Amino acid sequence: MNEIILKKLLEIEEKFQVKVLYAVESGSRAWGFPSKDSDYDVRFIYVHQPEWYLSIDPQGIGKKRDVIEVPINDLLDISGWEITKALRLFRKSNPPLLEWMRSNIIYFQQYSFVDKLRALESEVFYPNASLYHYLNMAKNNYREYLQGSEVKIKKYFYVLRPILACKWIEEYKTVPPIDFHELLQAMILNDNLKNEINHLLERKIKGDELDMEPRIEVINEFLESEMVRLEAYIKTLAMKIEDPTEKLDVLFRETLKEVWDN
The missing domain is CATH 1.20.120 (Four Helix Bundle (Hemerythrin (Met), subunit A))
Structure with a gap:
């Protein structure tokens, strides 16, 4: 199954002209209680080429979708988030994204993005x-x-x-x-x-x-x-964290440079 998943990720990179940074299992298989007929729930983070970000329309508006979803079949459910969407959700301590970062089933990882993101987790977790x-x-x-x-x-x-x-x-x-x-x-x-x-x-x-x-x-x-x-x-909690936006902006720019300058 790993080979099929990796092939799908390569097809996504070619079709959408993106680079996949990180892909993991996110469903019951990752949680440790799969059934015999459990499908594969693959989730990934990807980055577009710099030109995609240099336009007057923000990501997620109109044709500039910030998700990629592959048609689901009985065995494989695969979808991904664009990097700035992932970073905005990380800023909010989005639990599904934090779970992706902790998955024990990693299908693909390249570049330093996820390691740097993990290093910021303790500052961002809310x-x-x-x-x-x-x-x-x-x-x-x-x-x-x-x-x-x-x-x-x-x-x-x-x-x-x-x-x-x-x-x-x-x-x-x-x-x-x-x-x-x-x-x-x-x-x-x-x-x-x-x-x-x-x-x-x-x-x-x-x-x-x-x-x-x-x-x-x-x-x-x-x-x-x-x-x-x-x-x-x-209801008794009143915890606050410092705004991490500046650090996440830096990580976004560093990732663009690392991925596409080569």
Whole structure:
């Protein structure tokens, strides 16, 4: 599959006249709980030639789209963000982008951009933004999938993971790990709860059909109490960070020079 993905990235570079800087897996495979039929969710960051940026229309307006999306098939979902879009989202501590930077499945990386971006992460990370993102994700998925007497049991992971990410941020004030196993080991101390989650995780990875089943009370009770507690906790935060725009502008210009001066 890696060869197919790399071939697609080269095709994108040629078709759109861009350079791909970084490409990773971003979905359940990166999170550590893929099913046997999980597709590949490839996300990448790319940069246009300097002339593309030297025009009166800003990026993202009209024909100057700041995303590249490849038609999705049953096996591969691939899309990317233009570098200035990625940097603006990085400035806001965008959780999906921060997850890309932590993915353990890197398909492609060239030039110094991502390493320099990682070096700025501690200056830019804004816990409030990530907490709101993950808590809202958990609440929405819980409300839609996990409230009946019978629930879509595989959806537990799409509520557990953001809740555990919130708990990590609360505890360490850093970007949470992308790997679910690491979050589970660090954030769940109750052995009974951890055993239930691990049993469910083993079934999912093994490929068991995880559709409608009776709800797992110990997990539901944990999720409900944590959502209430975390919502109250977030309201107590008043953290601010210095505006990193100047440093991100420098990184953008340095990347343009590094990529295209050669």
